[in-house]
Amino acid sequence: xxxxxxxxxxxxxxxxxxxxxxxxxxxxxxxxxxxxxxxxxxxxxxxxxxxxxxxxxxxxxxxxxxxxxxxxxxxxxxxxxxxxxxxxxxxxxxxxxxxxxxxxxxxxxxxxxxxxxxxxxxxxxxxxxxxxxxxxxxxxxxxxxxxxxxxxxxxxxxxxxxxxxxxxxxxxxxxxxxxxxxxxxxxxxxxxxxxxxxxxxxxxxxxxxxxxxxxxxxxxxxxxxxxxxxxxxxxxxxxxxxxxxx
Amino acid sequence: xxxxxxxxxxxxxxxxxxxxxxxxxxxxxxxxxxxxxxxxxxxxxxxxxxxxxxxxxxxxxxxxxxxxxxxxxxxxxxxxxxxxxxxxxxxxxxxxxxxxxxxxxxxxxxxxxxxxxxxxxxxxxxxxxxxxxxxxxxxxxxxxxxxxxxxxxxxxxxxxxxxxxxxxxxxxxxxxxxxxxxxxxxxxxxxxxxxxxxxxxxxxxxxxxxxxxxxxxxxxxxxxxxxxxxxxxxxxxxxxxxxxxxxxxxxxxxxxxxxxxxx
Amino acid sequence: xxxxxxxxxxxxxxxxxxxxxxxxxxxxxxxxxxxxxxxxxxxxxxxxxxxxxxxxxxxxxxxxxxxxxxxxxxxxxxxxxxxxxxxxxxxxxxxxxxxxxxxxxxxxxxxxxxxxxxxxxxxxxxxxxxxxxxxxxxxxxxxxxxxxxxxxxxxxxxxxxxxxxxxxxxxxxxxxxxxxxxxxxxxxxxxxxxxxxxxxxxxxxxxxxxxxxxxxxxxxxxxxxxxxxxxxxxxxxxxxxxxxxxxxxxxxxxxxxxxxxxxxxxxxxxxxxxxxxxxxxxxxxxxxxxxxxxxxxxxxxxxxxxxxxxxxxxxxxxxxxxxxxxxxxxxxxxxxxxxxxxxxxxxxxxxx
Numbered sequence: 001x002x003x004x005x006x007x008x009x010x011x012x013x014x015x016x017x018x019x020x021x022x023x024x025x026x027x028x029x030x031x032x033x034x035x036x037x038x039x040x041x042x043x044x045x046x047x048x049x050x051x052x053x054x055x056x057x058x059x060x061x062x063x064x065x066x067x068x069x070x071x072x073x074x075x076x077x078x079x080x081x082x083x084x085x086x087x088x089x090x091x092x093x094x095x096x097x098x099x100x101x102x103x104x105x106x107x108x109x110x111x112x113x114x115x116x117x118x119x120x121x122x123x124x125x126x127x128x129x130x131x132x133x134x135x136x137x138x139x140x141x142x143x144x145x146x147x148x149x150x151x152x153x154x155x156x157x158x159x160x161x162x163x164x165x166x167x168x169x170x171x172x173x174x175x176x177x178x179x180x181x182x183x184x185x186x187x188x189x190x191x192x193x194x195x196x197x198x199x200x201x202x203x204x205x206x207x208x209x210x211x212x213x214x215x216x217x218x219x220x221x222x223x224x225x226x227x228x229x230x231x232x233x234x235x236x237x238x239x240x241x242x243x244x245x246x
Numbered sequence: 247x248x249x250x251x252x253x254x255x256x257x258x259x260x261x262x263x264x265x266x267x268x269x270x271x272x273x274x275x276x277x278x279x280x281x282x283x284x285x286x287x288x289x290x291x292x293x294x295x296x297x298x299x300x301x302x303x304x305x306x307x308x309x310x311x312x313x314x315x316x317x318x319x320x321x322x323x324x325x326x327x328x329x330x331x332x333x334x335x336x337x338x339x340x341x342x343x344x345x346x347x348x349x350x351x352x353x354x355x356x357x358x359x360x361x362x363x364x365x366x367x368x369x370x371x372x373x374x375x376x377x378x379x380x381x382x383x384x385x386x387x388x389x390x391x392x393x394x395x396x397x398x399x400x401x402x403x404x405x406x407x408x409x410x411x412x413x414x415x416x417x418x419x420x421x422x423x424x425x426x427x428x429x430x431x432x433x434x435x436x437x438x439x440x441x442x443x444x445x446x447x448x449x450x451x452x453x454x455x456x457x458x459x460x461x462x463x464x465x466x467x468x469x470x471x472x473x474x475x476x477x478x479x480x481x482x483x484x485x486x487x488x489x490x491x492x493x494x495x496x497x498x499x500x501x502x503x504x505x506x507x508x509x
Numbered sequence: 510x511x512x513x514x515x516x517x518x519x520x521x522x523x524x525x526x527x528x529x530x531x532x533x534x535x536x537x538x539x540x541x542x543x544x545x546x547x548x549x550x551x552x553x554x555x556x557x558x559x560x561x562x563x564x565x566x567x568x569x570x571x572x573x574x575x576x577x578x579x580x581x582x583x584x585x586x587x588x589x590x591x592x593x594x595x596x597x598x599x600x601x602x603x604x605x606x607x608x609x610x611x612x613x614x615x616x617x618x619x620x621x622x623x624x625x626x627x628x629x630x631x632x633x634x635x636x637x638x639x640x641x642x643x644x645x646x647x648x649x650x651x652x653x654x655x656x657x658x659x660x661x662x663x664x665x666x667x668x669x670x671x672x673x674x675x676x677x678x679x680x681x682x683x684x685x686x687x688x689x690x691x692x693x694x695x696x697x698x699x700x701x702x703x704x705x706x707x708x709x710x711x712x713x714x715x716x717x718x719x720x721x722x723x724x725x726x727x728x729x730x731x732x733x734x735x736x737x738x739x740x741x742x743x744x745x746x747x748x749x750x751x752x753x754x755x756x757x758x759x760x761x762x763x764x765x766x767x768x769x770x771x772x773x774x775x776x777x778x779x780x781x782x783x784x785x786x787x788x789x790x791x792x793x794x795x796x797x798x799x800x801x802x803x804x805x806x807x808x809x810x811x812x813x814x815x816x817x818x819x820x821x822x823x824x825x826x827x828x829x830x831x832x833x834x835x836x837x838x839x840x841x842x843x844x845x846x847x848x849x850x851x852x853x854x855x856x857x858x859x860x861x
Contacts, residue, residue, distance in 0.1 A: 408557040
């Protein structure tokens with residue numbers, strides 16, 4: 001399985017209160033691609049990510065990860081291969097210590113103690129948080145929490161990383177570190193964010209969502225210069241492009 | 247709590263992480279409390295040797311004394327309130343010395359105060375010298391049901407987070423209300439608590455999702471073996487148990503007095 | 510109101526710890542019977558929520574004082590009795606450890622007083638009976654107030670029983686009862702109003718939350734009622750009776766009541782009675798204890814191996830010399846303990 005594409009076809013999701021969060025969403029990510037998922041609040045970014053991991057059940061359409069179609073039977077396997085980074089690291093770090101948190105996924109995969117320890121060590125080192133292993137999560141700084149949250153995902157050795165607002169509530173230095181980290185990964189990445197500057201740096205390709213549909217899908221640089229498109233979707237060009245002469 | 251001051255449960259050393267096994271500490275704490283409470287209600291002097299336990303642990307484990315005392319004092323009012331009835335109801339004169347008549351009630355009141363100091367100090371010392379995750383691990387190994395242990399871990403994890411949310415709410419209320427120290431009416435308290443509850447429910451859903459995507463199947467697994475080291479934990483238990491039993495059976499202060507006066 | 514270690518005898522504390530351990534195991538088993546993975550984070554977060562909610566202090570109308578939520582009934586309503594019991598138990602454990610509320614030995618008492626009654630008595634027999642399967646604003650409020658009042662009254666009564674049975678406090682049963690019950694009636698009404706308002710708030714915003722909790726706990730049938738009532742009665746009686754028997758002197762309920770009534774002048778208060786340890790010691794008599802041994806001031810004729818009861822009776826007639834030795838000895842011991850502490854700390858900090 002060297003080639004693990006991620007394909008979403010005609011995805012419809014409605015919440016119990018009747019709001020249609022996704023209305024016929026379709027896109028395809030190729031192996032190793034880094035793609036930004038942008039859109040105004042309520043455009044359907046978070047719902048898309050939740051649907052990919054089988055956390056909300058679509059009323060129509062399919063999710064296909066490297067040939068495996070998401071269903072009740074395959075949801076466990078799909079989740080093993082998808083690393084999901086949540087917006088609030090406090091939701092992701094629920095165990096007593098950093099070590100326990102990073103070990104949570106591998107332990108659920110049924111690995112041996114040595115394998116788990118190895119996974120935890122590697123994952124923490126990858127995000128530069130090896131020294132935090134024995135700390136309780138509630139005593140970490142915002143940036144440390146984010147790093148450790150990423151490690152909890154990496155320790156599961158996923159094929160695909162999907163991230164919800166990874167740069168939210170990070171200070172500039174923490175954000176810079178995060179961008180460096182995201183660039184260094186070779187996984188297939190889907191980053192849902194309002195931080196268009198981050199997308200510009202990390203993701204060569206961008207998908208713009210609006211009203212639960214794909215409004216645009218293409219090269220990041222081109223999309224971010226299309227002011228009418230961005231304005232129509234409730235977005236603004238990234239700061240570093242705003243100063244550029246037309 | 248989790249925020250300020252010396253981070254005891256992270257200090258390497260005899261009593262912290264990698265230190266004495268939490269099971270040993272829990273056992274000794276219970277033994278201590280049983281001995282403290284087992285003395286009669288008029289007993290004062292024979293309680294005093296028991297202070298050695300909190301005092302020496304405090305000394306060895308770098309618990310800031312001021313912090314410990316503050317905790318101990320916070321716990322006193324209720325006990326003193328109930329204890330103060332003793333002089334009121336028990337007026338029987340227990341002894342007269344130098345023209346002073348002391349009633350049983352006053353003696354038992356002092357005894358209650360001592361018990362309270364000892365009991366609270368023991369609890370605080372246990373909490374301050376044991377990382378909570380290790381304490382939970384120890385409790386599980388001692389037979390506390392897994393679901394309660396997991397519950398303690400989750401509760402402790404989200405304690406300060408939710409408290410901060412509540413504090414922000416109270417602050418926001420104070421900013422909107424008139425007066426220096428605006429009082430929260432019952433009706434607005436109810437809706438504040440309601441909001442807090444809804445947010446907590448949302449938080450629980452998000453945590454559950456983040457557990458699911460990491461393969462959660464209903465069981466929270468922990469990979470941290472506790473090793474009961476007889477050379478360290480065994481000695482710890484044996485020493486203190488022996489000390490407590492001695493103090494219970496032998497009148498140490500009386501002996502000390504006799505010895506000092508050469509009687 | 511938290512029961513404190515300082516007012517507790519080992520018999521009462523131990524009995525209540527055992528009862529609570531049984532209830533915990535029972536609740537844990539009940540939860541296993543209907544597994545729900547999402548309950549684990551939910552219970553944890555709601556436990557933390559109780560602490561957070563208690564930080565919101567509101568003014569109590571017409572009293573000038575302020576109060577905060579207890580939260581027992583809210584948890585029972587949201588989670589059902591078994592999960593709520595475990596959450597409340599965890600809350601009380603953390604309070605005992607980190608906030609010095611109550612104490613570690615008193616945990617059994619406190620969990621029983623503050624978790625058992627709301628979860629296993631007030632919720633199933635009052636709240637659920639009133640609210641049933643078709644909640645309305647009025648029913649929720651009424652159910653919350655009545656169940657909160659009942660839960661707190663029972664809890665307060667239990668505190669009184671535990672205190673009197675322990676025999677450390679001199680507060681007579683009736684006086685203590687008269688102090689505790691009315692205060693807790695007021696607290697219960699406020700708790701009930703706030704609980705009702707919060708539950709209504711949640712019910713309007715997210716009706717499904719309450720529905721799922723109600724589904725988890727069917728209305729109690731006769732069998733459950735019998736089991737729980739039996740359990741409650743057994744717990745109260747074993748708690749009372751055991752400590753009664755543990756005391757070799759009638760210092761429990763009866764004594765306090767007699768004293769309140771002023772009908773009986775007791776010759777001797779009971780002391781050092783709770784301890785099987787002390788009895789053992791007298792039998793063995795190889796570790797003399799200063800109350801029993803010939804005192805330095807001349808009462809040397811008293812035989813060392815006198816019957817326990819006689820000795821107990823004589824103890825109050827302490828002669829000044831013994832007392833002085835006790836006081837000075839105690840002060841000496843304290844100084845010694847403090848000095849050792851300072852030495853130890855010095856040694857530790859030098860090593861670092």
